[in-house]
Amino acid sequence: xxxxxxxxxxxxDGEYVAVTLGKAGKKFNGMIRMNGTAxxxxxxxxxxxxxxxxxxxxxxxxxxxxxxxxxxxxxVAEKLRAAGIMEE
Amino acid sequence: MSLNVLCRLADIxxxxxxxxxxxxRFAAGYILPxxxxxxxxxxxxxxDVLREREGAExxxxxxxxxxxxxxxxxxxxxxxxxxxxxxxxxxxIAADGNAFIFSAPSGTGKSTHAALWRKVFGERVKMINDDxxxxxxxxxxxxxxxxxxNGKHHLGGNFSAxxxxxxxxERGAENSIGSLSSREGFPRIISQCFLPDEESAAAAALAMxxxxxxxxxxxxxxxxxxxxxxxxxxxxxxxxxxx
Numbered sequence: 389x390x391x392x393x394x395x396x397x398x399x400x401d402g403e404y405v406a407v408t409l410g411k412a413g414k415k416f417n418g419m420i421r422m423n424g425t426a427x428x429x430x431x432x433x434x435x436x437x438x439x440x441x442x443x444x445x446x447x448x449x450x451x452x453x454x455x456x457x458x459x460x461x462x463x464v465a466e467k468l469r470a471a472g473i474m475e476e
Numbered sequence: 477m478s479l480n481v482l483c484r485l486a487d488i489x490x491x492x493x494x495x496x497x498x499x500x501r502f503a504a505g506y507i508l509p510x511x512x513x514x515x516x517x518x519x520x521x522x523x524d525v526l527r528e529r530e531g532a533e534x535x536x537x538x539x540x541x542x543x544x545x546x547x548x549x550x551x552x553x554x555x556x557x558x559x560x561x562x563x564x565x566x567x568x569i570a571a572d573g574n575a576f577i578f579s580a581p582s583g584t585g586k587s588t589h590a591a592l593w594r595k596v597f598g599e600r601v602k603m604i605n606d607d608x609x610x611x612x613x614x615x616x617x618x619x620x621x622x623x624x625x626n627g628k629h630h631l632g633g634n635f636s637a638x639x640x641x642x643x644x645x646e647r648g649a650e651n652s653i654g655s656l657s658s659r660e661g662f663p664r665i666i667s668q669c670f671l672p673d674e675e676s677a678a679a680a681a682l683a684m685x686x687x688x689x690x691x692x693x694x695x696x697x698x699x700x701x702x703x704x705x706x707x708x709x710x711x712x713x714x715x716x717x718x719x
Contacts (some may be wrong), residue, residue, distance in 0.1 A: 394675060398666070398682045400689050401659040405666050407682070410673040421663055 389465060390475045391433045399427065406430055408473055420471060422464075425450065429464045433474075439465075478519070482508045485552060486561050486610040486621045487636070492548055493519035498541035499548065503624045505634050516559075518551045520544060549608070549625050554672035557680040560613035563670035564688075566642070567627075568609035568620040569593055571601045575620040575637035576713045577609070579668050580645040585701065587627065589645055592706035606631035608670075611639065613684050618691060641693045641713040648698025651705045653712050656696050658689040665689055 394409035404427035406420040422430065425446070432445055439461055446457040468474050480493045483506045491514040492499070500507070528543040528550075553563045566579035567590040578586040593601045607627030609620045619636045626632035644656065644664050656664075669685050671678045695712060699705035 394673075396675070396678055396682060398686065400662040400686055401657070403659045403662045405663055407666060407671055407678070409671060409675060409678050419663065419666055 491517040557677040568604040574640040643695040653697040656694040661694040
């Protein structure tokens with residue numbers, strides 16, 4: 389899975405906002421507010437990832453169990469799909 | 477036949493190529509005499525103008541000349557992002573030489589509030605741009621500039637002032653005003669910035685938005701339409717100067 393190109397993540401004082409440009413912007417007009425973990429996943433999703441690769445990256449970077457990581461990955465992926473900014 | 481004109485926008489000399497002759501009238505007041513040197517050049521083609529129609533409400537017929545002005549602004553803001561130019565949606569007003577920007581969703585009353593400042597404080601305040609001012613980011617300051625794109629009432633002038641405050645307005649029965657942290661202001665600021673479709677220009681725009689959050693005091697105000705509301709925001713934003 390991968391994000392459409394044109395999703396940029398920006399951060400101020402621990403508040404993350406993803407904005408969509410171009411083709412991605414036409415599908416989802418606006419911005420998505422997210423926490424640090426979600427922003428971490430969104431940045432990775434700018435290149436091709438699998439559920440497995442994202443879980444591995446999360447458990448390496450954050451103090452989370454494999455299960456928590458998997459839950460998190462699925463939740464974020466679902467939200468991004470719902471926003472229509474994932475490549476299918 | 478393609479036409480062109482040299483304009484000065486946000487202290488940048490830009491040669492603008494366009495199609496419909498109405499642009500020269502629209503940009504009057506920002507046009508430089510022949511012989512001045514251009515810092516950059518943009519050209520708007522018919523397809524750029526027609527693309528503006530896609531984003532507009534389908535049931536309204538927008539004249540070609542109007543859509544052309546949108547296409548020019550989009551192209552300029554995209555090309556000028558790397559020179560530190562950002563389009564910020566809001567009503568920018570100068571008071572005693574400093575710029576303050578009121579921002580709110582359309583229809584909330586930012587223009588009305590800015591008009592109240594003019595009514596109450598008279599000559600001391602001057603409209604920079606009532607709708608889409610340009611901000612320019614210099615090393616030591618951020619300035620708001622008047623432009624021809626100044627809202628349906630065409631309020632504004634060809635001058636600039638350093639930005640000393642941004643105030644997000646919402647309607648309220650009572651008047652109250654408070655500071656916003658940069659974290660709270662972040663989504664609000666981003667939603668009022670024009671983000672170009674090109675990724676490098678958009679990244680530059682986001683970096684400018686971050687500078688706004690770090691360097692400019694932010695406020696949130698609930699207000700009704702009254703002179704009291706204007707006095708409250710004026711005194712808070714200008715730091716309690718006496719009227």
